[in-house]
Amino acid sequence: MEINKVTVIGSGIMGHGIAEVIALAGLDVNIEDVSNEILEKARNSISASLDRLVNSGKLKNKDEVLSRIHYFTDIPASVKDADLVIEAVPEVLEIKRSVFDQLDKSTKDTAILATNTSNIRLTEIAEGITKKGKVVGMHFFNPPVVLKLVEVIRSQYTEDEVFETVYEFSKRIGKTPIKVYKDTPGFVVNRINAPESLYFCLVIDKGLAKPEEVDRFARSQGLPMGPYELMDYVGIDTVYHSLQYYAKELSPDYSKCQVYTKLFNDKKLGLKTGEGFYKWVNGKAQIPEAKPTKAVELMDIFALEINEAVKIIEEGVASPDDIETGVKLGMNRPFGPITVAKGLTNAEVKSKLEALYQKFGVEVFRPAKSIAEGKLKTVISMQIAPSKPEEKKVEAAYVSSSDPVIMETKGKIAVLRINNTKNNLINAAVMDGLEKALTDLWNNREISVVIITGNGPVFSAGAQLDSFFSSTFDFMEFARRGERVYKLLSEIPKVTIAEMKGYTLGGGFEMALACDIRVATDDVQIGFPEVTLGLVPGWGGTQRLSRAVGQSRAAYYILTGERFTGRDAYEMGIVSKIFSKDTIDSETLNLAQTIAERVAPISAALAKRLVLRSTNTSLDDGLEMEAISMGLLYGTEDLKEGISAFLGKRKPNYQGK
Numbered sequence: 001m002e003i004n005k006v007t008v009i010g011s012g013i014m015g016h017g018i019a020e021v022i023a024l025a026g027l028d029v030n031i032e033d034v035s036n037e038i039l040e041k042a043r044n045s046i047s048a049s050l051d052r053l054v055n056s057g058k059l060k061n062k063d064e065v066l067s068r069i070h071y072f073t074d075i076p077a078s079v080k081d082a083d084l085v086i087e088a089v090p091e092v093l094e095i096k097r098s099v100f101d102q103l104d105k106s107t108k109d110t111a112i113l114a115t116n117t118s119n120i121r122l123t124e125i126a127e128g129i130t131k132k133g134k135v136v137g138m139h140f141f142n143p144p145v146v147l148k149l150v151e152v153i154r155s156q157y158t159e160d161e162v163f164e165t166v167y168e169f170s171k172r173i174g175k176t177p178i179k180v181y182k183d184t185p186g187f188v189v190n191r192i193n194a195p196e197s198l199y200f201c202l203v204i205d206k207g208l209a210k211p212e213e214v215d216r217f218a219r220s221q222g223l224p225m226g227p228y229e230l231m232d233y234v235g236i237d238t239v240y241h242s243l244q245y246y247a248k249e250l251s252p253d254y255s256k257c258q259v260y261t262k263l264f265n266d267k268k269l270g271l272k273t274g275e276g277f278y279k280w281v282n283g284k285a286q287i288p289e290a291k292p293t294k295a296v297e298l299m300d301i302f303a304l305e306i307n308e309a310v311k312i313i314e315e316g317v318a319s320p321d322d323i324e325t326g327v328k329l330g331m332n333r334p335f336g337p338i339t340v341a342k343g344l345t346n347a348e349v350k351s352k353l354e355a356l357y358q359k360f361g362v363e364v365f366r367p368a369k370s371i372a373e374g375k376l377k378t379v380i381s382m383q384i385a386p387s388k389p390e391e392k393k394v395e396a397a398y399v400s401s402s403d404p405v406i407m408e409t410k411g412k413i414a415v416l417r418i419n420n421t422k423n424n425l426i427n428a429a430v431m432d433g434l435e436k437a438l439t440d441l442w443n444n445r446e447i448s449v450v451i452i453t454g455n456g457p458v459f460s461a462g463a464q465l466d467s468f469f470s471s472t473f474d475f476m477e478f479a480r481r482g483e484r485v486y487k488l489l490s491e492i493p494k495v496t497i498a499e500m501k502g503y504t505l506g507g508g509f510e511m512a513l514a515c516d517i518r519v520a521t522d523d524v525q526i527g528f529p530e531v532t533l534g535l536v537p538g539w540g541g542t543q544r545l546s547r548a549v550g551q552s553r554a555a556y557y558i559l560t561g562e563r564f565t566g567r568d569a570y571e572m573g574i575v576s577k578i579f580s581k582d583t584i585d586s587e588t589l590n591l592a593q594t595i596a597e598r599v600a601p602i603s604a605a606l607a608k609r610l611v612l613r614s615t616n617t618s619l620d621d622g623l624e625m626e627a628i629s630m631g632l633l634y635g636t637e638d639l640k641e642g643i644s645a646f647l648g649k650r651k652p653n654y655q656g657k
């Protein structure tokens with residue numbers, strides 16, 4: 001793919017800078033925005049920036065550069081011949097989607113559609129357009145003319161050639177690109193920064209030091225600006241919105257921060273409003289005199305950065321080398337977390353992180369899996385395959401925790417991960433954890449969808465046989481316990497999704513059968529080995545499998561103990577969707593998000609009950625129950641909202657009332 005003609009959509013802080021970079025590299029570039037007045041501002045900003053380059057002796061031919069930039073207020077005309085379009089409109093999903101919708105219709109079939117988004121997933125931006133394979137991330141840093149870094153990001157749809165072409169093109173325009181293989185929140189640089197933003201918030205929330213004491217400490221260590229002065233400079237709103245986003249997408253821990261929320265609500269946004277952590281006069285922060293604090297150590301920050309870098313490598317998002325380059329160039333620093341990690345032992349980093357976890361009580365600070373297992377040195381010397389991410393070994397999402405069932409919430413979704421040994425075996429502690437989580441969720445009106453899965457690449461390989469029983473009665477009680485907990489799971493008034501991967505055997509398969517919807521990888525191993533061990537499926541397996549696939553098939557698999565795959569299960573109708581191993585965690589979350597957005601919670605709870613009862617109710621009774629449910633729903637706010645959204649052609653906003 002050859003790139004000769006480029007269009008930049010949006011001429012704001014980033015757009016005009018990106019267009020200037022491209023024109024400086026000798027290419028013609030179109031720039032498009034909503035009005036001529038805004039374009040005029042962009043033209044002036046570019047001219048002033050070029051003047052600075054002329055004055056410092058870096059540029060001679062300013063007029064020639066300016067003549068390569070062409071201005072438009074109409075997207076189709078601006079992109080007609082473009083080989084590459086770079087979108088830099090505001091970070092608002094609806095605006096980006098509407099721009100991509102127009103690009104989908106008015107660009108050449110071969111055109112690459114790049115977005116400069118800082119946070120929004122490419123998959124979400126590309127949703128609904130036909131040219132998904134052409135969408136790629138091209139994340140410049142501010143100011144684009146000065147900072148060398150470009151994060152080139154691929155989504156699951158991005159074609160290899162598109163990814164490689166944009167990577168090479170970034171070099172051609174004088175930038176240093178890094179490859180981001182997965183479309184994850186914060187990509188590389190912002191993600192590495194996220195835990196320390198939380199850390200500096202908690203330092204203030206807990207009253208460990210004053211901003212000026214920390215900033216004095218930072219300056220005493222040779223940094224040009226302390227963290228709070230920097231946040232005031234960048235804008236408290238930007239920091240606040242990022243943490244809100246990470247709370248939704250990465251970990252609820254990010255919502256624990258109070259001081260940014262308070263400053264944001266008080267409209268103390270830093271430099272731009274004249275006050276944030278500090279008062280600002282003539283563009284300078286008025287930092288009170290203070291002694292450097294001893295409550296903060298540089299090693300805290302290094303440990304947090306190393307931890308996040310390790311998570312990024314474990315998730316297959318970027319290679320250690322690219323993380324190092326990204327942090328150096330994106331944060332304008334002499335070295336990044338990988339260099340620091342090379343000079344430390346695993347034990348040093350681990351004990352520091354454990355101490356931070358103890359002190360602040362946030363999961364985000366806990367050692368990543370590889371650090372917990374003593375493999376820091378191995379992980380930071382890993383190489384990630386350059387162009388075929390689907391071939392590399394990708395570990396499914398792993399959360400570092402000793403809880404037998406880990407619960408995370410993301411908006412209206414709760415994710416429950418079975419977490420016991422490598423194969424997530426089910427024992428009494430897992431049953432306790434599951435029962436507690438389900439009981440808590442039962443009355444939680446905020447949550448409408450529950451995902452059940454395993455921590456890591458396996459759903460659950462079944463019951464932990466060595467923890468079984470000491471007497472016939474105990475064993476019977478263990479079976480009854482499972483029945484009770486799985487009944488709770490099957491009846492909880494939320495939509496439940498089992499995400500089946502690795503092994504889903506015995507008690508694990510019974511757990512999945514108690515859910516409303518099952519999704520799976522093609523190759524997950526499924527089965528009931530019980531009869532081959534002298535047992536029967538004892539947590540509802542004989543009953544629920546025959547209801548799902550009919551008596552004859554159920555008898556075959558239960559009586560032979562034969563395993564089958566996710567694909568077989570899909571063909572039998574047990575599983576509703578097949579997702580690839582690489583993406584099952586995010587695809588299941590996307591499915592849950594779609595359900596949570598679209599479906600009215602009370603309707604879903606009643607519909608689920610009706611379906612559950614359908615197998616042991618007469619048709620007449622079932623129809624009567626349907627009619628009564630309709631009657632109940634008639635009085636709900638959600639019904640009014642559903643109809644008015646439908647008529648108004650907008651998305652409904654259900655409140656579960």
Ligand SMILES: NC(=O)c1ccc[n+]([C@@H]2O[C@H](COP(=O)([O-])OP(=O)(O)OC[C@H]3O[C@@H](n4cnc5c(N)ncnc54)[C@H](O)[C@@H]3O)[C@@H](O)[C@H]2O)c1
Pocket residue numbers: 009010011012013014015032033034038087088089090091092095099116117118119139140141142
């Ligand atoms: N500002 C930063 O430091 C920074 C850094 C990296 C990435 N980003 C990302 O770059 C993107 C742009 O950010 P920004 O800071 O330049 O924003 P900005 O608000 O300065 O500029 C956005 C421009 O888009 C224009 N626009 C709005 N709707 C449009 C439409 N429908 N068609 C064409 N133009 C339209 C606006 O008029 C404005 O000129 C965002 O996604 C942001 O997250 C920003």
